[in-house]
Amino acid sequence: MRLILLAAALLAAVPTAAQAAKARQAAPPLRADTSTCRTGVTPAERFAVFTGSMPARRGTDRMAMRFELQIREAPDTGYRTVKAPSFGRWERSQPGRRGFIYSKRVDGLKAPATYRTVVRYRWYDDAGAVIASATRTAPQCTQPDPRPNLRLLALRATAGPAPGTTTYLLTVVNSGRGPAAAFEVAAGPDDDGAAATVTVGGMAAREARVLEVTARSCAPDGRVRIRLDVGAVIAESSETDNDVRRSCPE
Structure with a gap:
């Protein structure tokens, strides 16, 4: 199974002063999403994009996320972790941001199978100490059996x-x-x-x-x-x- 990392993006700046003021007040929610779940007959057609977001907390200097890709295949009833390039490592924000958003994509998904991502979050102070942590699980991405019947x-x-x-x-x-x-x-x-x-x-x-x-x-x-x-x-x-x-x- 070929797993490819998609580009990740931080919050973008907005052009007008009013929008900039609103952006300074707003922050993304603490959330894990399955942004895209594409099915298909061939592996080249099948991919998923998982996105995590988090707001800054009081005393935060930097934020970080770690994505863990998991798969469930019959006859198993539970998920197991899949080793994939770039998964399982901490992605860090720039200092002083109001929020942090990061996305990862996996291609060539196996079928039949069901995928999900567990996202772990950390908040750091300016000394590099962890001041808070959290975990969220993104909705599953189900890849149905592509064979004839x-x-x-x-x-x-x-x-x-x-x-x-x-x-x-x-x-x-x-x-x-x-x-x-x-x-x-x-x-x-x-x-x-x-x-x-x-x-x-x-x-x-x-x-x-x-x-x-x-x-x-x-x-x-x-x-x-x-x-x-x-x-x-x-x-x-x-x-x-x-x-x-x-x-x-x-």
Whole structure:
């Protein structure tokens, strides 16, 4: 995972006297934010920006923040700290400022995963002693699974081209966030494993398609077995819904 530091900024000066007076009175809140959480199918599309802000306290000469990047990945239920360039070190303000704002960005985020940043704050006097400290946690940035996921939505049937055959009409959807490459689908009666296959030349994310598979007819009280991605060539976000059995359609 590639982690890149974004530029950090202090409070900017304002041009007019009225604005300058207002700025001298105002100070940023003590806060940790997830300024940006961008998701995507590829790592290059996925990044987050975390921002901390803090006001000066009475007796403050300098302020400082330290960002700690954390990740939560299944099956874990808790967060763990991620080592990243520039994270885990104290960033200091210039002396005599009314407030301090600092941002950091991380690129190439893993998915599926959830990220957050814990921001620690310190206030120093002019002798360099810590006079106060605090901690805040920014809202999480969730990166959903970018892989495709093939699912059977509906099953219908019409008479096949030869006696004893049925053309099964399968409504298949790629409910995942990424495209699926070519794969095979099989359908047929479940009683003896007889099945026929059809090749699908790939499906875009969120695409639904009706596939026709002609195989032996099932008994009226029997079941049809449908297998998506017969060769297991597609890495999916869920592999539990590829083997489906349905009542024989009328």
